[in-house]
Amino acid sequence: xxxxxxxxxxxxxxxxxxxxxxxxxxxxxxxxxxxxxxxxxxxxxxxxxxxxxxxxxxxxxxxxxxxxxxxxxxxxxxxxxxxxxxxxxxxxxxxxxxxxxxxxxxxxxxxxxxxxxxxxxxxxxxxxxxxxxxxxxxxxxxxxxxxxxxxxxxxxxxxxxxxxxxxxxxxxxxxxxxxxxxxxxxxxxxxxxxxxxxxxxxxxxxxxxxxxxxxxxxxxxxxxxxxxxxxxxxxxxxxxxxxxxxxxxxxxxxxxxxxxxxxxxxxxxxxxxxxxxxxxxxxxxxxxxxxxxxxxxxxxxxxxxxxxxxxxxxxxxxxxxxxxxxxxxxxxxxxxxxxxxxxxxxxxxxxxxxxxxxxxxxxxxxxxxxxxxxxxxxxxxxxxxxxxxxxxxxxxxxxxxxxxxxxxxxxxxxxxxxxxxxxxxxxxxxxxxxxxxxxxxxxxxxxxxxxxxxxxxxxxxxxxxxxxxxxxxxxxxxxxxxxxx
Amino acid sequence: xxxxxxxxxxxxxxxxxxxxxxxxxxxxxxxxxxxxxxxxxxxxxxxxxxxxxxxxxxxxxxxxxxxxxxxxxxxxxxxxxxxxxxxxxx
Numbered sequence: 115x116x117x118x119x120x121x122x123x124x125x126x127x128x129x130x131x132x133x134x135x136x137x138x139x140x141x142x143x144x145x146x147x148x149x150x151x152x153x154x155x156x157x158x159x160x161x162x163x164x165x166x167x168x169x170x171x172x173x174x175x176x177x178x179x180x181x182x183x184x185x186x187x188x189x190x191x192x193x194x195x196x197x198x199x200x201x202x203x204x205x206x207x208x209x210x211x212x213x214x215x216x217x218x219x220x221x222x223x224x225x226x227x228x229x230x231x232x233x234x235x236x237x238x239x240x241x242x243x244x245x246x247x248x249x250x251x252x253x254x255x256x257x258x259x260x261x262x263x264x265x266x267x268x269x270x271x272x273x274x275x276x277x278x279x280x281x282x283x284x285x286x287x288x289x290x291x292x293x294x295x296x297x298x299x300x301x302x303x304x305x306x307x308x309x310x311x312x313x314x315x316x317x318x319x320x321x322x323x324x325x326x327x328x329x330x331x332x333x334x335x336x337x338x339x340x341x342x343x344x345x346x347x348x349x350x351x352x353x354x355x356x357x358x359x360x361x362x363x364x365x366x367x368x369x370x371x372x373x374x375x376x377x378x379x380x381x382x383x384x385x386x387x388x389x390x391x392x393x394x395x396x397x398x399x400x401x402x403x404x405x406x407x408x409x410x411x412x413x414x415x416x417x418x419x420x421x422x423x424x425x426x427x428x429x430x431x432x433x434x435x436x437x438x439x440x441x442x443x444x445x446x447x448x449x450x451x452x453x454x455x456x457x458x459x460x461x462x463x464x465x466x467x468x469x470x471x472x473x474x475x476x477x478x479x480x481x482x483x484x485x486x487x488x489x490x491x492x493x494x495x496x497x498x499x500x501x502x503x504x505x506x507x508x509x510x511x512x513x514x515x516x517x518x519x520x521x522x523x524x525x526x527x528x529x530x531x532x533x534x535x536x537x538x539x540x541x542x543x544x545x546x547x548x549x550x551x552x553x554x555x556x557x558x559x560x561x562x563x564x565x566x567x568x569x570x571x572x573x574x575x576x577x578x579x580x581x582x583x584x585x586x587x588x589x590x591x592x593x594x595x596x597x598x599x
Numbered sequence: 600x601x602x603x604x605x606x607x608x609x610x611x612x613x614x615x616x617x618x619x620x621x622x623x624x625x626x627x628x629x630x631x632x633x634x635x636x637x638x639x640x641x642x643x644x645x646x647x648x649x650x651x652x653x654x655x656x657x658x659x660x661x662x663x664x665x666x667x668x669x670x671x672x673x674x675x676x677x678x679x680x681x682x683x684x685x686x687x688x689x
Contacts, residue, residue, distance in 0.1 A: 121624070121648075125641030127667040130681040132628075132643055134688050454683055487626075487638045512640075562675045 127360075131452050133489055153479045153520050156441050157545035161481045161518055164543065167559065170445040170518065171463035173529065173542040177215060180525075181437035181547065184219045186433060194407035198427040201245050203377055206432025207440075211239055211544055211554035212432045216435070224430045235262070245374065245428065246477075247293065247335065251306060251586070256280055260288050267291035267335040268352040269308055269375065274329070277587055281328035291333025291372065292319050296354055300347030302341040308336065312357065324365060326522065331368050334359060337430070339378025341385060344398055345405035351375060352406055356413025373414075373429040375406055381437030383523050385473040400433060413461070416452045433526035440525030442468060446517040447496065457491040459513045464495010464502040468524060469531040471504045477506075479520045484511035484588040493519075497536050529555070604679035607686040608656060616689070617651050630689055637688060642667070646681055656682070 154161060157176030164172055184200065191198035198532035201224035202216040208230060212236060214538035217223070226248030232255070234244050241262020247359045249269040251259070256273075257280045259266055268274045268290060281288040293308030294316050331507040338351050352375060359370045381400050382392040406429065415425050424496070452458050465471050477595060478493065491510040495502040512521075542555035590596050611630070611662050619630040626639040639647060645666070649659045660674035669672075 121641075121645060123641070124645050124666055127669050128640060128678045130643035130646040131640045131682070132647075132684050132688060133638045135638065183669055453680075484604070 130274060131451060131455065133455075137230050151477075151479045152481065152483060153232075154481055156443070156520055157261040159545050159551060161443055163334065164224065164443060164551070165445070167551070168442060168541045168543050168553065171461075171467060171540045172443050173440060173467075173524065173540065173555075174443060174551075175212065175440045175525065175544050175554065178547040179543055180212070180215055181219060183435050183439055184216060184221065185474045186218070186436060187399050190403035191427070191429060194403050195427050197404035197424055198407070198429065200283070200435075201428050201430040202435070203373075203430045203432035204234065205530055206528050207436050208233060209529050209542055209555050210237055212411060212436065212529075217243075219230075219564035222428070224428075226255045230254055231255055231259060236579060245430070251276075251279065260284060260286065265289070265291055265301040265333060265372070267293050267333060267450055268319070269293050271322065278322075278326050278329055278467065281326075287328055287330060289332040289371075290323070291335050291374065292316070293335045293337070294338060294355070294358070295510055296476070297349040298347050298354070300344050300350060304337065304339055320362060320365065320368075323585070324368070331362070331568075332370060333374055334370060335428075337375035340378045340379060341433075342378040343378040343380060343395060343397065344541055345401045348375060348402060351407040352409035353413055355515070357408060360416060361413070369425070370425055372426045372428060373410060374430070377430040377432050379429075379431045379434040381523055381526060383433070383437055383470075383526075384477070386473055386475055389395065400535075404597065410591065417418055436525035438525065440529075441522040442524045442528070444519050444521060446513045446515055446519070448515055453491065453522060456507075457489050457510070457512070458493060458494060459510075459517075460494045461504060461519065462496055463521075465499050466495065466497055466502070466533045466535045468495070468504060468528055469533065470523065470527055471523065475488060475505060475508075476521045476524065478508055478553075480511070481520060484513070484517070484598060486512035487583075528551075534558070534563075551593070562581065603686075604656060604682040607682045608650070611682075611685060611689060612648075612653065618645075619646075620651070620689070622647065622651075624665060633689065642677075646678060647685075649668070650678075650682075 146408060148538055156174050164174060181527045188200050200221045202213060202221040204213065210307055213223070217239060222243050222245055224245045224247060225231045225234050225241045227250060231244065231246060241259065241264045244264040245264045246259045251273060253276055256266065257274055261284065265279060270276060277288065278288055294311050295303060295305050295308045296311035309319045320331065323329045334355050336351060337353060338347055352373070355373055359373065362368045363370060375565045376481045378394045379399065382396055384392050388395050410427055417424060442463055444461045446459045447462050449461045450458050488508050488511050490507045492506060493504040493508060495504055529542060540554050540560040541557040542556045543551050547549050619631055621631065623642065626641065626644045628637045628639055646659060646663065649662055656675060656678050660671055661679050663669065663678065664671045664674040
């Protein structure tokens, strides 16, 4: 018997496999398949060119897309409330070029740590264009922020005390904000940040500020959650904040000039816990702008009646601005069949680069037409860790080593939460609005990885007797090529 | 060779069960007994065609080893794994 008599093409070897058809039943992948979603270029640049020039994996940011996003979002708010200002949430993506683009577009810097504050100043952002949030502000940076004229929004009573002490040392009267938290009834309350309204912590904070000779309360800040899919939650948030503002302005020395509603507006990404696709699940930005601005106009109408200015509105959207303006190009390095019959592919990018894969089902696009039947496939990253899974289940045609995939949206929280773990982090490239590309964050190499390491002298050689035997002629460490500590 | 795979092959060969499965050249197969249809990959198509002729696991593996240039051990493991899949569906 010779089966080749039956088939002119027996194909190349892969383990034999049978896949049952489930006709007539809706499957979890819906009707659109990855095969329908071939993309050969991202932000106008061929994927193959990007990989050839910058390697794989590579992050690519679309400058034009990013600028369009921020303009659209700002317009949505400012046409409803002309005192609306955007604060760019550095933690979402603080690659310098990204921050610069957003500052060019008029966004303030919203920072939450010493590092982020120093980075904003390093990038040339004036102190009075910085909103300093977050629960950990060491005294030295708080002092600098006060001297620079940044808006410090206090998270807890010890920070208020520190603000008071620094302001006293500097002999200044400082306008500050406080972060408050409360239950809107729509989202899980984020009670760990700021002063709680219902339990009276806000009153305590305000009493402290009122007694202070150096602090003046000028801003109320709250942030109700992340990926908030219900615009009415923001309307309720603003209503509560305005109610508090009105109450406070009866107190001596309080003049609120800023209402900061934080961020949390979702991007068009697919949360793993949500069944509907993002196109259906995520409301348009105009719905959020409507909810926030209408509530603010209603809640601050009393000020117009008494001849006071309306407060400035700060919104700190991060992911809605950047998420879909960045993609990750990754390559298949190997394929296998799992013992339960599912296909699997190993990619050169995993959760080390795509931290958000832990909670999103990112969109994955092929860059070529692939022959063969689509099957449920698991996409693994390159790490030696079982939890390094980019997609647990996606219907894909057969993949082959060398195939390139485009994963999106990835602009939010990946270039900040990515892990330096096992692998080097790759290039981040900007597809420029004017055409052409430039690297905005260089790929790591051994030099970068070793730069912070220090090896004490007694560990200079492999000799356990402790004898120092420099291994190169100049007496430098053979790998670091520099003197040891 | 595992007993489970050998037993499954014996079971699937009863009453001409394997031979009654309709196979197309593209890998589409239809099981008239259950009304279910399936898709085979190319090697699955070749393997099932050999098994349908009454070949044993070893005979099937030997042919696959010869045609694809793989070791007999790999081929035996693959045929056994394939039989375990067939046992789940047929």
